[in-house]
Amino acid sequence: HKQKMQDFTLSISVFAFVFMFIIVAFLEHDGEPVQPNRELVDSAAIKPHDHEFKDFRFVTFGSSNTWGVGLDDRRKAYPYLLSSEVVNVAIPDSNPDHPALCAYSMIGDELFDVIILEYFFNADSYLVHLAHRLRYRFPKAHIVFLLMWSPSQIVYKGEGSNRGLSVKTIMEREHAQPHNYQETFEKIFAEYPDHGAWEYRLQSEVKEALDKAVSDVNGHVISPDLDHNTLVRTMRKFKGLHQHDTVTLSEDGHEWVTRAVLEILRDINAQKGERYEYRNWDGTDYCRSWFTDGDVSGMRFGTTLALNEFNAHRYALEMKETAWIDFVNPMTKPGEVYIEYAVENEAAPESQRYPRVRVFVEGTYDTPEGVEINPNQRIATEVGRTYIGTIAPGGTKIKVDTIEFTKQPFRITGIIVTAKDELKVDNQLRGQSIREYVESVKRF
Numbered sequence: 272h273k274q275k276m277q278d279f280t281l282s283i284s285v286f287a288f289v290f291m292f293i294i295v296a297f298l299e300h301d302g303e304p305v306q307p308n309r310e311l312v313d314s315a316a317i318k319p320h321d322h323e324f325k326d327f328r329f330v331t332f333g334s335s336n337t338w339g340v341g342l343d344d345r346r347k348a349y350p351y352l353l354s355s356e357v358v359n360v361a362i363p364d365s366n367p368d369h370p371a372l373c374a375y376s377m378i379g380d381e382l383f384d385v386i387i388l389e390y391f392f393n394a395d396s397y398l399v400h401l402a403h404r405l406r407y408r409f410p411k412a413h414i415v416f417l418l419m420w421s422p423s424q425i426v427y428k429g430e431g432s433n434r435g436l437s438v439k440t441i442m443e444r445e446h447a448q449p450h451n452y453q454e455t456f457e458k459i460f461a462e463y464p465d466h467g468a469w470e471y472r473l474q475s476e477v478k479e480a481l482d483k484a485v486s487d488v489n490g491h492v493i494s495p496d497l498d499h500n501t502l503v504r505t506m507r508k509f510k511g512l513h514q515h516d517t518v519t520l521s522e523d524g525h526e527w528v529t530r531a532v533l534e535i536l537r538d539i540n541a542q543k544g545e546r547y548e549y550r551n552w553d554g555t556d557y558c559r560s561w562f563t564d565g566d567v568s569g570m571r572f573g574t575t576l577a578l579n580e581f582n583a584h585r586y587a588l589e590m591k592e593t594a595w596i597d598f599v600n601p602m603t604k605p606g607e608v609y610i611e612y613a614v615e616n617e618a619a620p621e622s623q624r625y626p627r628v629r630v631f632v633e634g635t636y637d638t639p640e641g642v643e644i645n646p647n648q649r650i651a652t653e654v655g656r657t658y659i660g661t662i663a664p665g666g667t668k669i670k671v672d673t674i675e676f677t678k679q680p681f682r683i684t685g686i687i688v689t690a691k692d693e694l695k696v697d698n699q700l701r702g703q704s705i706r707e708y709v710e711s712v713k714r715f
Contacts, residue, residue, distance in 0.1 A: 281387055309461050324536050327543055327684055330358045330399070332370050333389030336419060337361035340518040349520075349528040350387070358383070362563065366393045371401040372609060372656075372689045373558035374408075383409060384544045387418040387532065388490075392424075393652070394480040399487065404553055406488040411548045413541050415532060416485050417495060418494040419524070420471070422456075422506050424516040428468050435470065438506070441516045456510050460503055469502040473572075490537070493531045523586045545579050554690030560611060562684035563585050571597040574591040576683070585653070587613055587682030591626075596669045601689050607661050608632055609684035610644070610669065614655040626677045636658030643674065646681065654684050662688070700701040 304330075327560050331350040338361040339348030350359040360377045361371060365604035367390040370377060386405055390398050405414060411568040422442075438459070445455045475576065494507050510522035520528070563565050565586035567578055580586050588596075600606040615624050625646035638660040646655055658667070658701055673681065 279589055280517060286639055303346040322533055325354060325531065327384040327536075327541070328356070328382060329353065329354045329385045329387070330381070330383045331361060331389070332367075332377075333361040333387070334365050334393070334418065335363045336520045336524075337362075337389040339525075340362045341352075341514045341516070342522065346523045347522050347525060349525040349532070351356075352525060352529040353385075357505055361389070363484045366390070366397065366652055367395065367401050368397040368527065368656055369558075369560070369611070369654075369685075369687075371397040371404065371690060372687050373556050373560075374552075374553050375406050375556045376558040377436050381710070382544065382549055383412055385536070385541070386412050387417055388414065388484075389419070389514065391418045391420070391481070392477070392643035394477045394484070395703060396480060398480050398540075400486045402484040402488045402490065403592075407553045408550055409544070410550060411544050412607050413536065414488050414490040414537065415535060416481065416490050417528060418492055418493050418529070419512070419520065420473075420494065420497055421513055422510070424473060425469055425471050425506060430468055437550075442515070442517055443703075453510065455515075456507070460507070465501065465688050484675070491535050493528065493535065495527075506610065532568075548618045550608050555602055557599075557606070558685065558687045558689075560685030562611070570610045577683075581613070581682060584611075589680040589682050590671060590673070591676065592673060594671045596683070596686065596687055597666065598669055598688070599666045600664050602688070602690060603664055604690060605661050605663055606688035606690060608635070608669075609661050609687040610659050610671075610683065611654050611656050611687065612644065612646055613653065613682035613684055614646045615679075619647070622678050625679050628681050629672045629674055630657070631670040631672070632660035632662060633670070635667075637661050641672075641685075654688075 273712075318387075329350065335341075337348065337350060337359065339345035339351075340363050342348060345351070348359075350357045350361075358381060360370065360380060373445040378468070386409065388405075389400070402414065404411070423439035426437045427441065428435040429568065431490055441454060445459060468679065484490065493511065496505070498505050512521060512527055514521050515520065532674050533548050559567075559570070561578070563584055563586070565578060565580060567588065572588060573595045575592050576590050578586060579589045581589070588594075598608075599610075610630055612623065617624075626645060627645045628645050629641045631641040642657060642659045644655070648655060669686065671683070
């Protein structure tokens with residue numbers, strides 16, 4: 272009899288627990304149940320590059336997510352889940368301008384079947400140009416645009432401010448960390464409950480650039496479904512895709528992207544390209560960047576420049592007075608020259624700001640007075656890039672003069688020379704320089 276009572280009590284307890292769980296689930300979000308994200312629940316079943324497209328040639332261009340920022344092992348990022356032989360040329364915290372100018376230097380004469388572009392937050396006319404260059408070179412390749420919105424783009428407008436508070440800001444206020452990210456995420460929706468006060472924000476010029484790039488090259492788009500009418504539900508459904516910073520992808524997020532890419536390739540019955548289906552590049556370029564690897568081998572520069580790792584895995588040639596760098600345009604035609612440098616937010620404390628400089632290129636005919644550069648800007652990247660002149664084939668010298676002195680040195684991270692007159696996007700644009708082309712598509 273005592274055993275029967277214990278069994279009965281246990282049955283009642285289990286029934287009560289299940290009943291309460293169902294009631295809580297239905298009370299969430301205006302009385303509708305919150306369905307678990309089965310894709311995330313089952314994500315552990317992913318096996319790296321174990322799929323029918325494993326022999327395809329993949330190349331990935333992008334920023335921090337494609338590079339694998341925040342993961343304990345970069346090999347868990349989606350490019351390496353897609354293919355063990357992937358060519359991943361992503362640059363952390365970057366814009367599409369560098370690859371647009373340097374696509375040839377970055378991937379050379381290699382051939383690819385699938386091209387992935389991850390420039391969502393910072394898409395601009397350079398993304399359009401990059402997409403055009405890649406489509407010209409790879410007419411039959413499958414170009415996929417990874418548009419991973421994040422909670423950082425969603426703001427709460429309920430505090431009497433037009434600017435509102437982003438989810439990222441709220442999470443920082445709550446001191447979100449990896450160990451309490453999920454709990455903190457749920458907590459903020461209890462404290463900011465008005466669904467109508469949440470708004471998704473994407474700059475109109477960014478959307479225009481994305482739309483044009485995708486349309487112009489007949490690209491495919493990957494993006495988690497975003498229901499603007501139920502933003503809270505959407506964020507809760509996909510919260511596992513991001514790390515606690517609400518921006519970079521988590522391991523689950525990278526696995527989600529991997530599955531999405533494979534699903535697109537299956538839907539379109541993707542085929543491996545043949546060698547004859549590729550064109551020569553629209554124009555060569557020559558780019559040297561030592562920002563992430565510190566490799567300045569073979570370069571000649573003055574004694575007032577010194578290579579320094581100023582942050583973890585971030586390198587620059589540092590100067591505090593006049594400096595020079597020897598440089599060569601190896602092409603047979605004139606080349607446009609750009610200098611790359613570390614930047615700081617203009618609102619940063621004076622002790623962190625960089626000095627303004629003036630840069631001269633020996634032998635240039637369009638910028639004889641030099642170009643002034645202010646490295647303190649309102650941009651969300653680590654590296655700035657400025658056009659400094661057009662040079663003839665052969666050797667030249669770049670000279671940098673400081674205009675002011677600050678506690679921080681001017682930090683040079685790379686030099687670019689790209690063909691001036693071989694842009695083959697379409698018949699109307701042939702003969703334009705890259706700089707002229709980018710200006711022509713800034714407003715669509």
